[in-house]
Amino acid sequence: MKDAFGIPQSLLILGGTSEIALATARRLVVRRTRTVWLAGRPSPALESAATQLRSLGAVVHTVAFDALDPESHETVLGKVFAEGDIDMVLLAFGILGDQAYDEREPVAAVRVAQTNYTGAVSAGLVSARALQAQGHGSLVVLSSVAGERARRADFIYGSSKAGLDVFAQGLGDALHGTGVHVMVVRPGFVRSRMTAGLEAAPLATTPEAVATAIELGLRRRSETVWVPGALRVVMAVARHLPRAVFRLLPL
């Protein structure tokens, strides 16, 4: 069960090698979390993430999970939920893709969309149903500011996150009053492995900062979290800029 500050005792991470997810898990394990399920494609990285969290004192299980195989989600996640209540699901998987390459290779672009959007729709719905049955829990969805307004530089990734974001908002409304809390997290540019080699955008942030914001959002039972918080205002303006003006911006 979550405590008065929204800190979960058990945590399921979908996308168990995500740096933001692991930074969040580290924070939560230090506070209260005892059981962590890391779901992801079996890999040395997943195992080393598990080892790291074990060293902080958590009981960590790894589960083979593939976002691109939605048919399997019901079975894979069903097994996890059958083991006991999950207080928080962190939907953290996602790929950035390579915009220029993906524009030339539609199949690669579709893979971005399938991972970030359709994979998340399936995993999100499966998790939501399980959380609703247990009458409590938070579903934390890692979206992105890229989904807020299309940019020339990353609209394939951005469109997939836009879909995910709207899906998560709607899911949150659907689950209102069921005891399940859905929180959409919209980080800006996060300096991590995923963005290595890219030039940092203004208001860039870190996985640790996102983790801090998630912990605060859990306590406040927020529905939307921007990281950093200033992006809420920045994006509110950006969203209303005329296309012709927005195109001219060096973004």
Next chain:
Amino acid sequence: MSADTVPVTGWGRTAPTAARLIRPRSYEEAVAAVRGCGARGGIPRGLGRAYGDAAQNAGGEVFDMTGLNRVHAIDAEGGTVLCDAGVSLHRLMEVLLPLGWFVPVTPGTRYVTVGGAIGTDIHGRNHHVSGSFSRHVLSFELLTADGEIRTVRRGAPLFDATTGGMGLTGMILTATVQLQPVETSLMSVDTERARDLDDLMARLTATDHQYRYSVARVDLLARGAATGRAVLTRGDHAPLEALRTPGLLAGGTRARRHPLAFGTPRFPAPPPFLPEGLLTGTTVGLFNELWYRRAPRARTGRLQRISAFFHPLDAVPHWNRIYGRGGLVQYQFVVPQGQEEALRRIVRRVSEQRCPSFPAVLKRFGDADPGWLSFPVPGWTLALDIPAGLPGLGALLDELDEEVAMAGGRVCLAKDSRLRPELLTAMYPRLDDFRALRAELDPRGVFTSDLSRRLTLQAL
């Protein structure tokens, strides 16, 4: 019987979870509700005054007991009452005071049910004399997980498991309670100020035994030499002749004519959506400063109404709303006699942290009662309300838990919403007996709450 899926929280309004709310209106309906309980179990709930998640049950059922609210029989000679578990102490006072009887123990609110009072084994300002509520319960009827109704008398293991058992042994249907005789519905109250914590503890140790009721409120925002300054209020039920002394009471004539009248003032409730962050070290500190200065340095024999002496906050319905959407955490612990140093350290620590806490309640507990998970042990208890949104509060309270556990003390489960489960065995040595009894009595986990899930109160 009505049933709705609704979000449920405790009085602290933290960590809401959804449950099917079932309101049995007869014993038959109660039996049907327990027998028909789903896989996630159910938990009886009274008036929802427990601060944390004791009367919540995510995804399962919550049995709203307030539909069972009949007072069955009063023995006006011997001073006992037989009533349903859903009867509130408020109702009991309304019924009993005109007959010259009072509830044996009342907490800081009268809006608790008799079932809740037994399930959490409540304590009050008379604990050093009268013990906790269970000491005055002669017997009760318990609807257990198998759907049977058992009569449980004092001395039985099931009695001691149920008093303080947080509703996890079964659903109390009726109880027979021994009452306290009174001549008037007024209290004769002595008030004094203590300039710091040591002064306060010295006064409590020296003269507490002279009073039936005793409590101190500590200003935890005072710093330096004033750390732990407090106002003591102690007293007893006023005898009839006290009303004849002129000048003690405004409106004395009316009081003399109706010495057992039960007056309960009600103010308007705060609006439902107050913003978070109204309560800060500054605003609450200012309040505490005024409160302390307004209190008389020393005053004896002042007559007060029962509601003003015991339940000042009951005059403001929904007072918990002033903490805003984020809610509040109440932290109550007890450290045994002889562990005054731990109490001093905790008071200093809270005071350094500038927690926006209204005057906290400090009391000396008397002898413990045999309830296995009953909270009071002889020693010092402190209860403070803090906005749940205070940055760093979780870590601070974890630190205090360690201090409390090390001193051989414990935190109160009826208030808890955040304890680390690992510390529970150290705090409640009879926890294993409790788990074993539950494993035998309720192997399917019919009685389950968010609290029992969070702290693993069921068999491992």
